[in-house]
Amino acid sequence: MNTPTQPPVIELNNVTKRYKDTKAVDGVTLRIDGGRIYGLLGRNGAGKTTLMSILTAQDPETSGDVKVFGQHPYENDAVLSRMCFIRESQKYPEDFSPAQAFKSAALFFRNWDQDFADRLAEEFALPLKRRIKKLSRGQLSAVGVIIGLAARAELTFFDEPYLGLDAVARQIFYDRLVEDYSLHPRTIILSSHLIDEVANLLEHVLLIDNGRIILDDDAENIRGSAATVTGEDSKVTDFTAGLPILHRERLGSLTSVTIEARLGTADRARAAELGLEIAPVSLQQLVVRKTMAAPAGGAGVDPRTATDPSELEVAP
Amino acid sequence: MLDDSRPIFLQIAELIEGDIVAGALAEEAQAPSTNEFAAFYRINPATAAKGINKLVDEGILYKKRGIGMFVATGARTRLLERRREEFFHDFVQPLTREARRLGISVDALTDMINRSNSDPVLTERSAGR
Numbered sequence: 001m002n003t004p005t006q007p008p009v010i011e012l013n014n015v016t017k018r019y020k021d022t023k024a025v026d027g028v029t030l031r032i033d034g035g036r037i038y039g040l041l042g043r044n045g046a047g048k049t050t051l052m053s054i055l056t057a058q059d060p061e062t063s064g065d066v067k068v069f070g071q072h073p074y075e076n077d078a079v080l081s082r083m084c085f086i087r088e089s090q091k092y093p094e095d096f097s098p099a100q101a102f103k104s105a106a107l108f109f110r111n112w113d114q115d116f117a118d119r120l121a122e123e124f125a126l127p128l129k130r131r132i133k134k135l136s137r138g139q140l141s142a143v144g145v146i147i148g149l150a151a152r153a154e155l156t157f158f159d160e161p162y163l164g165l166d167a168v169a170r171q172i173f174y175d176r177l178v179e180d181y182s183l184h185p186r187t188i189i190l191s192s193h194l195i196d197e198v199a200n201l202l203e204h205v206l207l208i209d210n211g212r213i214i215l216d217d218d219a220e221n222i223r224g225s226a227a228t229v230t231g232e233d234s235k236v237t238d239f240t241a242g243l244p245i246l247h248r249e250r251l252g253s254l255t256s257v258t259i260e261a262r263l264g265t266a267d268r269a270r271a272a273e274l275g276l277e278i279a280p281v282s283l284q285q286l287v288v289r290k291t292m293a294a295p296a297g298g299a300g301v302d303p304r305t306a307t308d309p310s311e312l313e314v315a316p
Numbered sequence: 317m318l319d320d321s322r323p324i325f326l327q328i329a330e331l332i333e334g335d336i337v338a339g340a341l342a343e344e345a346q347a348p349s350t351n352e353f354a355a356f357y358r359i360n361p362a363t364a365a366k367g368i369n370k371l372v373d374e375g376i377l378y379k380k381r382g383i384g385m386f387v388a389t390g391a392r393t394r395l396l397e398r399r400r401e402e403f404f405h406d407f408v409q410p411l412t413r414e415a416r417r418l419g420i421s422v423d424a425l426t427d428m429i430n431r432s433n434s435d436p437v438l439t440e441r442s443a444g445r
Contacts, residue, residue: 037360174358182351182361200324200359220323220363227321265405272413280321 007070009034009155009187010055015064017050017211024050025061026211034155034187037177039202039219041195041287047211048191049088052157056085068155084109084153088160090144094133098126098143102150109151116180117150123172137164145173152184159191170194174201195284205283209291219283226286227263230256231276239276246289258289317357324359328367333376336387337395347377347385 010032017025025047032038042048053059054066057073057080066072073079092101098121106112121128124142132140141162148158162170178201181188192198205222207215215222226246229236233255240257247258258281263271271278281289318327335341348356353364368385371377376391415425 036362175355178354178358178361179351182354185361200318200357200363203360203362219360220325220366223323224321269409272410275417280319282320 007067008032009069011065011067011070013065015054015061015066017047017054017059018062023211025054027064028208028211028213030206030213030216032187032189035185036203037181037188037190037201038204038206039195039198040189040191040206040208042208043291044193046208046291048208049159050211051208052085052159052189052191056080056083056157058085081108081110082153083155083157084148084151085157086144086148086159086161088163090140092132092140092143094131096132097129098132098135098139098146099128101132101143101147102128105147105151109153111152111154111184113150113152117146120146120149120172120176123176124169138166138169139164141165142169149173149176149180152180152186155187155189157189157191160193162194170197174198177201195287196282199283202283207287207290214290222283222286224280225262226258226260226281226289228256228258228279228281229271229276230254230279231271231274235274235276239271239274246286258285318359324357324363325366325370328353328357328359328364329370332367332371333395336376336392337399339392341387343387343389343391345387346383347387349384 008031010030012028012030015025015028015030016023024045028047028051040048040051050059054061055068055073057075060074066074068079069082071079096104102114102117102121105117106114121142124139124146126139126142126146127135130139132143135143141164145158145161145165148156148161162173165173174197177188190198190202199219202219205215205217205219206213229239231239231254233250233253236255236257240259243259243261245257246260249256263278268278318324332341332347336343341347347368350361350365350368353359353368354361357364368377372379372385375388376395377385378388380386412425415422420428
């Protein structure tokens with residue numbers, strides 16, 4: 001945990017990243033105190049990977065002020081040695097085996113836990129001696145997940161780490177993440193499209209859309225911040241008058257309206273009197289509603305002109 | 317289990333309260349730890365801790381340094397009192413509201429309650445909740 005005298009783990013001030021005519025990150029100001037599991041959510045091309053690439057000095061910002069552990073991360077070993085970035089399509093030397101990849105990781109990450117890595121490899125049924133280029137997509141993702149967990153870096157980024165991992169393997173990842181984080185609290189930034197799966201693991205949510213942060217709040221505050229009201233059209237319209245509306249749907253004489261408002265006991269009683277049904281809105285539904293209106297670079301396609309194929313985001 | 321309508325820490329607190337009311341967690345028994353809750357419900361440990369701390373603040377649980385959380389003596393009685401106060405709002409009001417909507421008179425409703433009470437199977441089931 002951070003004491004007040006320590007700088008925040010991440011501090012961004014008006015940070016922009018421009019690729020030709022597009023702003024992949026657009027004037028982001030952000031402060032991450034750390035010691036939590038953060039969710040970095042948003043559509044493909046919204047700027048998630050670009051933001052993480054800036055923070056890990058893989059791709060420097062065009063303008064603005066970036067501080068990680070109080071310093072600019074670019075070519076800064078003091079900062080880089082304290083963090084771990086697991087990308088969606090992480091590249092490893094092709095003739096390496098997972099065992100060799102772990103050996104290199106052990107040299108780089110000072111908190112590396114080899115026993116933990118071995119246990120994870122067994123759970124993921126990862127063939128440790130097989131060469132990287134012979135591994136399946138899921139096994140390759142397992143290598144990344146194992147490195148990200150066993151590194152126990154002070155700041156760990158998981159950018160869609162589970163391409164090719166099945167539901168069971170993803171559950172192993174979530175379970176070990178919660179367990180290990182409980183015992184070794186640190187800062188974890190998890191980017192995922194499988195929001196329903198990770199929602200309860202997150203303590204704080206950052207939602208990025210068109211390069212801008214549009215939601216920065218504790219997960220518990222977001223829970224219950226929106227609701228869907230369903231019932232007779234006129235009554236729903238009456239009940240939701242003056243409230244911010246995220247979405248409206250109609251089925252025959254029934255209307256269903258999603259509002260971004262916290263409903264109290266009195267509101268719920270009134271809705272019940274009117275015969276209206278109130279349903280909760282999950283984090284995933286909220287993210288969909290909040291990011292659907294504005295098109296994010298077409299049909300979920302990354303707008304960047306990626307030169308490295310590993311930078312291409314592939315929808316799961 | 318957990319739903320999306322309310323903060324998870326409140327739901328965790330209510331799950332523990334429910335166990336205490338039902339007697340599954342006896343007074344002076346040790347409650348599961350924050351990490352056990354986090355692992356079991358697959359939630360953020362900080363959220364689990366917040367739920368447990370709520371009950372500590374209310375004197376339902378107390379902390380034994382270095383050992384864990386325990387159910388306070390008198391916790392069950394206090395929770396029962398609170399639940400009884402909430403009973404009208406949580407159960408009776410929705411019941412009479414639905415009865416009105418269906419055109420069930422107060423007499424007919426009273427009759428149903430009596431019938432439900434005299435049915436040993438139903439009574440057993442409701443007492444277990």
